[in-house]
Amino acid sequence: MPRVHRLRIGLTLGMALLISPLLASCGASSDEGSAAANVEASASDMADSLVITDGWVKAATDGMTGVFGVLENQSTELVVLEGAEGSFGHMFELHETVPGASGSTMMQAMDGALEIPASASHELVPGGDHIMVMDLTGPLISGDEVTVSLLFADQSRLEVPLVIKDYAGAQEVYVPDEDK
């Protein structure tokens, strides 16, 4: 919760919205053309360094859901993803999944940001790292599209279109707060 607040404040302080030139091609294949364009722009900011493919969000009528996709850092610099936001939910958190009791898995908020080293990829997947969305503003209907904004440590942001998919997994089961 504090992290989300911090990011919201950061945005309201007048940060320039650096919309990635890749916006239109996000969610499609990361073909050579867009990859090359992206590398060229990599000096500017983290958002320009990252190519997202196969972005999707689990359909839900209300409550919470998860955002998934493949994050590929095409630059020679570290990319640090700190959070996300979008009009379809009130709270967005980076979550990770850890082993739970009796072989199950449970999720918890990440301790920090998600770092994607130069030229590395990171998958956000059900049962693994993902962006959790809480308090949906309305139903997410399969086949529709919504946009999530990824927020980076250098204050840049990337708008990513997400396909809404029916999915039975990615059920949100939590570990209790270890600091409690």
Next chain:
Amino acid sequence: MEESRTTMDRRSLFRVGAIAAGGAGLGWSAAALTADSTTAQKPVARGGATPTPVEVMPQTAAAARTVPFYGANQAGISTPAQAEISLIGLDLGPEVDRAGLARLMRLLSDDASRLAQGKPALADTEPELALSPAGLTITFGFGPRICSWLGAEAAVEPLPDFETDRLDEAWGQTDLAIQICADDPLTIAHARRMLLKDCRSYATVRWIQDGYRRALATDNGSAMRNLMGQVDETVNPSEADPNFAGLIWRDSPGYRGGTTMVVRRIRTELDTWDEVDRPGREAAVGRKLDTGAPLTGEKETDEADFDAVDEVGLPIIDPASHIARARHLSAEERFRRRSYNYTIADASQSTGEDSGMLFIAFCADASKQFVPVQQRLAEMDRLNLWVTTIGSAIYTVPPGVSEGGVIAADLLGV
């Protein structure tokens, strides 16, 4: 890949526990919250639950074979028939409108394009099963109720009632048909499951019609044989035919490259067919059982001579035989057949099975090309003693789309 998945360094900028998030008023179960808290402190590999699948064994050429999903026409029509089919008939939910169908087609087109390339669908829960495309094609058709949503150029008329039909609505007309063909049954099963998961919010399955031809490994390229033992689909336009495009593809500006799919489930009465000896079987069809040649010829590809008579002046090919009745009387009475044998259990039959042919035909205009032929067969065909059509449906099949496109998206106006 594994390496790149574990690179995130744990840093403690903020410690945001699940309970803190829970303070926002979200409800999850008390059971989850009482789980062993020590598990949270164990080191874990990040994001590692669903790795990108890796083929661990080298693939055979047959497993790796792909048929492009994108193109001017949908795949699975001019494509030489693969070994197996699963044809799914679905009805849209009462609340599903054009926009809803467009959303569904966006999901299904994306699934089909990925699976046809041997890649997992988006959010594929069994990605390894997608890695052997085995010539997979996925073809989408829409029933007459839906055609009006696509515009006048997409229209198809319901098939007329044929006198010999004994239709069971269980195999009847549906809103949507998805034809899945491949040379590997597991590939088909996976594709079907993936597609149906995306259909779940929009449509319900009325029927699944599975069928088979020769397995790829034993197919020598000759025409198929049906369960009655006959060589089938001998006279069948293929892309090599100069008239193919005109026969199969629609040419109206808004629907160029679309076509019509006729689906007929034709039961064969194998118990009574068993009573017929070879001369009677050959006479009923008008072809020899061994070579498939017409009774007046030597090779399968020989033209049948319907005027030829024997030494006592009787026609060698019975005018009531199947090929005499089914032959096209005009150049336009031709269509592309892509049929499969089917078998399901049926304890009420002495054979223990309900077997027959899942007859599938593609043509630009079924009313001019298919219906006249079927009318003649319904009027008279010696084969009718042993075959009964129990399911019948017709679908308009929209044109193909270019890379990244969605089948019927422009027609649905969304």
